[in-house]
Amino acid sequence: MSQGIVPSPELIAVVRRWNDAVRLKDRATLVNMLSSSEHLRYQGSAENEEWSGQVFRRGFADHTKEIPDFEWDEHSLEAFECGNAGWAHCTATLTFASNGKSAFHRFTFVLHLEDGVWKVVQAHVSNPTSNMEKIGIEHTALNALIDAARHEFQHDQTEGTASVMFTDIANSSVITRRLGDRRWAEVIADHFALTSQMIEANRGRMIKSLGDGTMSIFASPQNALRAAIEIQSRNAAAASDAPFGLRIGIHTGDVIQRNEDFFGSVVNKAARVTDISGPNEIHVTDVTRLLVGAEDNLVFRPPASVSLKGFGGQQVVYQLDWSEN
Known part of the structure; x- marks a missing residue:
């Protein structure tokens, strides 16, 4: 072999x-x-x-x-x-x-x-040295392909390229025991409302809540990352008797929609990237990082190779330094 x-x-x-x-x-x-x-x-x-x-x-x-x-x-x-x-x-x-x-x-x-x-x-x-300076032209074919991938998916499609984002509250079971189920249910409801607001403000759509986490989908990786930054920033600034850290993971690729839900390896990989994130961290795959150009002015830390459950070999991920964006 x-x-x-x-x-x-x-x-x-x-x-x-x-x-x-x-x-x-x-x-x-x-x-x-x-x-x-x-x-x-x-x-x-x-x-x-x-x-x-x-x-x-x-x-x-x-x-x-x-x-x-x-x-x-x-x-x-x-x-x-x-x-x-x-x-x-x-x-x-x-x-x-x-x-x-x-x-x-x-x-x-x-x-x-x-x-x-x-x-x-x-x-x-x-x-x-730029191609314009050297030979008087700019190569645009590859950039056009990347731009198409960035904006391909529309929310009324059943298949296409999209960015999937998961959020998850770190150490939620510990917080639940401290606050009690009733107070924790109120905290979760407020958090989901704020998260949904930030997702929609960045042209995304929350697909579902998963216990103390969410799954959402975006037509472009730029919108997904901006939503993630705003969610982390608003959560960090919130005054609450129940502060918590959020883990966020994002991956981009081909998805399939059925009955208002989305499926495919892209969804699974986004979830696994969330799993390796720490409290108050945002991690994205190398594909998502590639599709976000330098003009978007986002700050990433150096790439890291990690193991993701269900995906063979080492996978390359980037941590988005949201406090610098």
């Missing part, structure tokens, strides 16, 4: 060690982390930064010494592996001490297991 592609926390750690070694100009670590193969390759931003084999392995550490000292602000890092091969993609802003200027950079890596140790066999670093 062929091995599948899975997210790799191990390779994330390897790449971070490489990035630190570049920043610290750690020659021994850099040489050790590079493959000894003559097929080793490197592509940099400058015109002549194309090196290969042992020339690159021996000389890259000297190349890093020529780079002015810089501060490193990582924006994203994800890595995957399949058998003996792995790859990673990273984005970061580098701020140089020599002139105080900051520049956005992208990095990609290909890695290979050599004698049980991950080694870099290909590295690419770029300081991107």
Whole structure:
């Protein structure tokens, strides 16, 4: 049976060690982390930064010494592996001490297991220039596809792409014992009313309540995330004799509607993402994160690989830092 592609926390750690070694100009670590193969390759931003084999392995550490000292602000890092091969993609802003200027950079890596140790066999670093500046055009085909996915589902459809959001009150059984059933029923009723209001204000629809949680659906991931932020913010600011923490999870994909309810693996995955969230946290899947563009000005923490019940391998999720939005 062929091995599948899975997210790799191990390779994330390897790449971070490489990035630190570049920043610290750690020659021994850099040489050790590079493959000894003559097929080793490197592509940099400058015109002549194309090196290969042992020339690159021996000389890259000297190349890093020529780079002015810089501060490193990582924006994203994800890595995957399949058998003996792995790859990673990273984005970061580098701020140089020599002139105080900051520049956005992208990095990609290909890695290979050599004698049980991950080694870099290909590295690419770029300081991107826009297509409009380079060739006078902007590529729009992929963006158009993503925009279509963002807005495909309408509430009168029975099938389509939508964002599913679950909310759940953390440690509710403990609170119930403290307050008693009657008072807790009042708290839940008020909470559901407020949650429904926030969902509808963001063009969503509450599908059902589930004990002390809710399930809702949105035509776009942006609306789902805005609703989640408002729900967490209003809950945190509420004055109550029964404060509680909320867990929220969101996933986007194809859903099927039957008899005013929704079904499919998207619904199940959104529920599992909620399960791994802590009190006062919002987690979203990598698909939802992809469909929310940078123009939406949402703050996410670095991706994490987690196990979700019923879903094989490691799954990539992002925590939305709602207090910063």
